[in-house]
Amino acid sequence: MQKSLSILFLVTAALASCQAPKQSNYQFQVSDLEPNLITLASDEFQGRRPFTAGEEITIKFLEDEFKKLGLEPGNGDSYYQDVPMVSIVSKSSETMELKNPNSSVSLTGFQDFVMWTQKTDSLVEIKDAEVVFAGFGIVAPEYGWDDYKNIDVKGKIVVVLVNDPGFGTEDVSLFKGNTMTYYGRWTYKYEEAARQGALGCLIVHNTIPAGYGFNVIQGKHHQPILYLDDRGKETNKLGFEGWLTLPSAKKLFEMAGKNDSELLSAARKPDFQGMPLGVNLSASIQVEAEYNVSKNVVAKLTGETKPEEYLIYTAHWDHFGIGKPDETGDSIYNGALDNASGTAALLALAKAFATDQTPDRSVIFLAVTAEEQGLWGSAYYAENPIYPKQKTVANINMDGINPYGKMKDVSIIGSGQSEMEDLLNVELEKLGRYSAPEPNPVAGYYFRSDHFNFAKIGIPALYFGTGIDHVEKGKEYGKQLQDEYVAVYYHKPSDEYHTSRWNLDGAVDDVQILYNVGKSLANSDKWPNWKAGSEFKAVRDSYMKSSPTQSTDK
Structure with missing residues (x-):
């Protein structure tokens, strides 16, 4: 009798454990981001241009980091997806x-x-x-x-x-x-x-x-x-x-x-x-x-209970390589913010997911090539998806992570497009933060990063940028910082990592949000969709009609 009660207790406890929601326990630190950011933005990586020695160094580094974290190859038995291109x-x-x-x-x-x-x-x-x-x-x-x-x-x-x-x-x-x-x-x-x-x-x-x-x-x-x-x-x-x-x-x-x-x-x-x-x-x-082949780098964490449903994090690893020297004679386009920071964030997220409890759904970490040349790496993936679009729950994209210190807000790129925005707001509110429409909507950033190729095939995509509501100095100061970046650093050799002008405390906060949103979605049965009026909603609906759960409220 005692043995039977013990077995019943163990079975009940096991069932309770399975039914309890998985908690997000990982807390990010500057040390999760800074070392990889410094490495990727270093002169050694030669500006990370596709078809150069800089590409070879970069993709090998990413593969090695994914292996160290114990992540599986994301394309069969390979960490690479070939992207045939012409230069x-x-x-x-x-x-x-x-x-x-x-x-x-x-x-x-x-x-x-x-x-x-x-x-x-x-x-x-x-x-x-x-x-x-x-x-x-x-x-x-x-x-x-x-x-x-x-x-x-x-x-x-x-x-x-x-x-x-x-x-x-x-x-x-x-x-x-x-x-x-x-x-x-x-x-x-x-x-x-x-x-x-x-x-x-x-x-x-x-x-x-x-x-x-x-x-x-x-x-x-x-x-x-x-x-x-x-x-x-x-x-x-x-x-x-x-x-x-x-x-x-x-x-x-x-x-x-x-x-x-x-x-x-x-x-x-x-x-x-x-x-x-x-x-x-x-x-x-x-x-x-010249015809050649560049590479997307892809790693996978297989989900525990829904391994054939996928959440994809993306960041582009490439920049402009070695080009025209600036007024100081510097010819290496290091691309520290754009996009060594996003790639370092991708690695930090991979570490967090590999360290924390295994999620229910599979999580894919995709570092794409040739974004700077026309979003080609993500375009090729969208045309030749490794994971079916019908089984891909959402995409979360990172292109530039806050280098300015703590912000109260984040800027939603493409505000009002998808229900991913609602999931983001839930997680922001928990931490006393908020979202706002992008401060410079004229620039068309929604069409200028890799999430756009996922959107074009109907996959709900989230991409938010650095906010402007600086915790200590307010919105005017935050907007001034962004304007200065565009004028002085954007797509120039001067986009380098310097501790004198970078403050990664805000980057840590934003990566935590990116993780919390993804972790929540990876452990749920929600299928976010596009909002009414989005040009991408009809695309998603056309091939997802048979799916029983299509909205965040189900």
Whole structure:
């Protein structure tokens, strides 16, 4: 009898243990982040550019760290996912010639324009191609918008404005007002021009609506640019892509007898009609193409009770390698904040999950390649997922972790998009913090990091940035810090780790939140979805109709 009671007690205790919710016990410290951040941002890693010795050093380091933590290979028996790519060096002609029957203008490469191509032919030559102004270059039926209506751009050069019509209007009914939509992204504008049959597309640069200076674009001048290897696939490609400085665009418009301010005003109206400018353009590009394979690095922690349901954490490991020296002579683009910090956070999260109680669902740690070149590593994963999208609960992405000290808030990138935001707010409230919409919605950050490729295939994605409500010095100071980063450090050799200006206490807080959100989701039966009105909701719903649990309230 005593033996039976003992067995009953053990069985009851075991059942109680299984039913009790798993607690998140891991508490992050600066030491979880700083050593790996220092290593990844060091000169030894040579700026972590794909296809260089810096890539080899980086991916081997990540593989070794995942192995030390006892994590499984995330792609069968390998920690790598091959990403076939092509590196194209576009050596544009020194000048771009514009002419009409009455005048001519010669623009200087790098200074006035930057252009490149996705074509792998040895030479792309543009001779006296007709130039057409197509407003913002947008076709958006849901907004009743078509900048290409009634104009033929086949074989012609399209000139378009940066951002979308809502910017600067304060009118949230016009697209999304000052919040950039995907139609405002430069990638979309090139894609649409190609669909329309254009020979080339030039975007008129303007720092405020673009969200960055022309110096960022100049970083592409005669430099290798990576693309996915699409040999054997039917694709629409422009002969060339590029940007014009605003002063250069004004010269073009003046040749056509147009005023740039009047064109901008007209382009913001739904009845805008594109127009030929009566100007012809000549330029050329010498092309050097090299096919190679870069790598995503992926590790897995198998879930205890739901091993075939997956939560994916992502961060991009790459940066710009060794390039044009700055005014100090430094030519290594270390990318400390962007994105050694996010990659160090990925490793810290992997350590926490490996150390804490095993979650119910499987957790994947994915360090992707070639984000800086066009989100290519995550794009390849989205096209060739290791784990089925129907079984992927969510994505949590990290691209830059707070270097400024403790903040009361975090900035949600793409506020109002998905129910992941609600899970985040629950965890923030527990710690006396809060979320706020991103302070610079015009910059279109939602379309500028790897979570976007997960969103495009319907997987709910969370990406939050550093807040601005500094615990000690308030919002104005916090916003000043972010503005300074964009002006002084973003995509420059100066983005290095220095203890004199970095304070990782806030980074620790943010990584703790990222962990708590993921841990909660990995130990639940919730399937967060996109919110009503999100352009990604229909994508998710289309292949998840048979799933019994699709919302955070189930």
